[in-house]
Amino acid sequence: TDLAHIRNFSIVAHIDHGKSTLADRLIQATGTVQDREMKEQMLDAMDIERERGITIKANTVRIDYRADDGETYVLNLIDTPGHVDFAYEVSRSMRAVEGSLLVVDSTQGVEAQTLANVYQAIDADHEIVPVLNKIDLPASDCDKVAGQIEDVIGIDAHDAIRVSAKTGEGIHETLEAIVHRLPAPRGDAAAPLRAMLVDSWYDAYLGVVVLVRIMDGVLRKGDRVRMMQNGSVHQVDRIGVFRPMMAVVDALGPGEIGFLTASIKQVRDTRVGDTITHEKRGCDTPLPGFKPSQPVVFCGLFPVDSAEFEDLREAIEKLALNDASFSSEMETSAALGFGFRCGFLGLLHLEVIRDRIEREYDIELITTAPSVVYHVFMKDGEVIELHNPADMPDLTYVDHVEEPRIRATILVPDEYLGDVLKLCQDRRGIQLDLTYAGPRAMVVYDLPLNEVVFDFYDRLKSVTKGYASFDYQLTEYRADNLVKMSVLVNEEPVDALSMLVHRDRAEMRGRAMVEKLKELIPRHMFKIPIQAAIGGKVVARETLSALRKDVTAKCYGGDVSRKKKLLEKQKKGKKKMRQFGRVEIPQEAFISALKMD
Ligand code: GDP
Numbered sequence: 001t002d003l004a005h006i007r008n009f010s011i012v013a014h015i016d017h018g019k020s021t022l023a024d025r026l027i028q029a030t031g032t033v034q035d036r037e038m039k040e041q042m043l044d045a046m047d048i049e050r051e052r053g054i055t056i057k058a059n060t061v062r063i064d065y066r067a068d069d070g071e072t073y074v075l076n077l078i079d080t081p082g083h084v085d086f087a088y089e090v091s092r093s094m095r096a097v098e099g100s101l102l103v104v105d106s107t108q109g110v111e112a113q114t115l116a117n118v119y120q121a122i123d124a125d126h127e128i129v130p131v132l133n134k135i136d137l138p139a140s141d142c143d144k145v146a147g148q149i150e151d152v153i154g155i156d157a158h159d160a161i162r163v164s165a166k167t168g169e170g171i172h173e174t175l176e177a178i179v180h181r182l183p184a185p186r187g188d189a190a191a192p193l194r195a196m197l198v199d200s201w202y203d204a205y206l207g208v209v210v211l212v213r214i215m216d217g218v219l220r221k222g223d224r225v226r227m228m229q230n231g232s233v234h235q236v237d238r239i240g241v242f243r244p245m246m247a248v249v250d251a252l253g254p255g256e257i258g259f260l261t262a263s264i265k266q267v268r269d270t271r272v273g274d275t276i277t278h279e280k281r282g283c284d285t286p287l288p289g290f291k292p293s294q295p296v297v298f299c300g301l302f303p304v305d306s307a308e309f310e311d312l313r314e315a316i317e318k319l320a321l322n323d324a325s326f327s328s329e330m331e332t333s334a335a336l337g338f339g340f341r342c343g344f345l346g347l348l349h350l351e352v353i354r355d356r357i358e359r360e361y362d363i364e365l366i367t368t369a370p371s372v373v374y375h376v377f378m379k380d381g382e383v384i385e386l387h388n389p390a391d392m393p394d395l396t397y398v399d400h401v402e403e404p405r406i407r408a409t410i411l412v413p414d415e416y417l418g419d420v421l422k423l424c425q426d427r428r429g430i431q432l433d434l435t436y437a438g439p440r441a442m443v444v445y446d447l448p449l450n451e452v453v454f455d456f457y458d459r460l461k462s463v464t465k466g467y468a469s470f471d472y473q474l475t476e477y478r479a480d481n482l483v484k485m486s487v488l489v490n491e492e493p494v495d496a497l498s499m500l501v502h503r504d505r506a507e508m509r510g511r512a513m514v515e516k517l518k519e520l521i522p523r524h525m526f527k528i529p530i531q532a533a534i535g536g537k538v539v540a541r542e543t544l545s546a547l548r549k550d551v552t553a554k555c556y557g558g559d560v561s562r563k564k565k566l567l568e569k570q571k572k573g574k575k576k577m578r579q580f581g582r583v584e585i586p587q588e589a590f591i592s593a594l595k596m597d
């Protein structure tokens with residue numbers, strides 16, 4: 001296809017504003033998929049995504065559209081992941097296209113993710129077409145929302161397209177706008193091949209599938225190509241496009257978006273953002289801006305039933321095959337047995353992986369408290385990247401500790417503003433900005449990521465009754481007065497419960513933890529001290545008093561079957577307990593203790 005007849009675009013939106021539904025309508029209106037094949041939300045493939053209504057992996061579709069001018073255009077839509085955890089992937093897929101449809105729900109207005117995503121599009125120099133969706137609903141107020149787009153985002157919205165992705169109204173206008181308002185791609189077919197690796201995933205039949213955007217040159221079946229990051233060379237055995245099903249083609253030229261397969265074994269060998277060129281007569285310089293996505297949140301995953309450890313290993317290996325940003329290494333914990341320390345891009349990423357292990361592999365898991373990566377500066381000059389608070393070196397050798405900070409943007413109706421400010425303040429936040437967008441306030445805070453990975457999002461939802469929207473980006477590492485807090489049960493440290501906390505909050509956290517554990521740990525035949533300590537100094541203590549009676553004591557006399565049942569129940573309970581020194585701690589105790597507040 002010649003460049004003048006190609007349009008590449010993405011759709012940016014806050015969750016639930018109608019991105020997937022609009023994509024479906026565009027696909028359907030152009031006859032790309034026959035009506036009977038049309039499933040709702042064609043582009044949201046995974047079950048979890050469907051259930052949660054979020055798109056995690058970027059998906060893509062090529063649409064042929066015969067426009068009102070009589071010409072046929074190729075429209076390539078890349079559906080970007082909508083969540084902050086995947087910000088880097090979003091930014092790469094944005095660089096693969098020239099324009100964006102900015103979808104805003106005309107009954108809701110601009111939200112935090114609208115802003116985060118549209119700024120990515122602006123960064124990538126996109127032409128942006130605002131689309132006001134859900135005009136079929138009575139609460140729709142297009143003029144107000146258009147005004148808000150102009151005020152808050154600062155882009156012209158007077159010719160925003162008014163659409164109902166539900167009824168199909170405005171879909172034709174949207175297609176015409178894509179053709180006439182978005183620019184055609186540029187590129188040189190005669191130049192050496194430069195293709196951007198936009199995404200990759202593992203397919204059971206084809207092996208690793210690589211989504212590429214051709215910048216310059218032409219990619220053909222049988223070509224030998226080189227990944228510029230690691231220098232590996234592969235022979236391309238298949239290239240094609242998505243309609244949205246895979247369709248093989250002979251060549252992909254400048255401006256085109258499609259896939260290649262090349263007997264690549266692992267997704268790990270295909271880093272998002274890398275440049276692909278020909279092995280011979282390749283280009284000299286890669287596309288700018290490559291950086292591999294790094295896990296920022298770590299936690300331990302342990303099987304509830306230790307017999308399932310091997311199954312868990314297999315599940316993790318399979319998931320890692322398809323997800324280069326998910327890392328894992330084996331870990332043993334005195335409290336929880338054998339498991340894995342895993343790294344994620346953020347909390348949602350963690351939740352998705354955990355859900356998939358539990359659901360697809362049917363393994364019940366214990367998840368330890370998520371922790372960020374700390375930089376520990378030793379007095380001898382060494383710097384340690386700390387992924388697990390249990391590994392914190394002795395404080396006497398530590399000079400200082402740095403933690404990752406974020407810039408968080410929260411949009412919230414005025415009446416909940418006070419609660420949100422208090423929440424941010426409680427989490428060691430520093431207010432950077434506070435402005436109004438209509439009846440809603442937009443607050444920007446500098447916060448420690450550590451305080452956010454815990455339960456910030458849940459708290460925010462509950463104090464605002466779900467009306468706040470939230471987004472963040474990592475900014476820098478900064479030193480603060482951070483200490484390791486250990487929890488001791490019957491004088492034995494419980495590694496799975498140790499955490500890094502701010503010195504000023506240590507007592508409070510410690511107190512809450514020991515009080516909770518006192519409720520959760522069953523009484524034993526002896527007294528059990530439960531303590532929280534910082535470097536040997538106890539900051540909070542509770543004592544669990546001793547138990548005398550045995551469980552069958554309340555069944556007087558002869559009811560043997562009831563006695564048996566109780567004993568059996570007790571035996572079952574035991575299986576789920578972990579022997580800790582002489583103390584047995586039920587699994588639920590860990591889970592609940594780790595969920596503070
Ligand atoms: P996404 O999270 O941005 O992908 O949003 P979805 O496409 O999943 O849409 C979120 C919800 O809004 C779904 O329940 C859709 O059926 C609904 N929805 C999307 N577009 C419209 C519309 O134009 N009108 C109405 N009434 N509902 C819509």
Ligand code: MG
Pocket residue numbers: 019020021044053054055
């Ligand atoms: Mg969606």
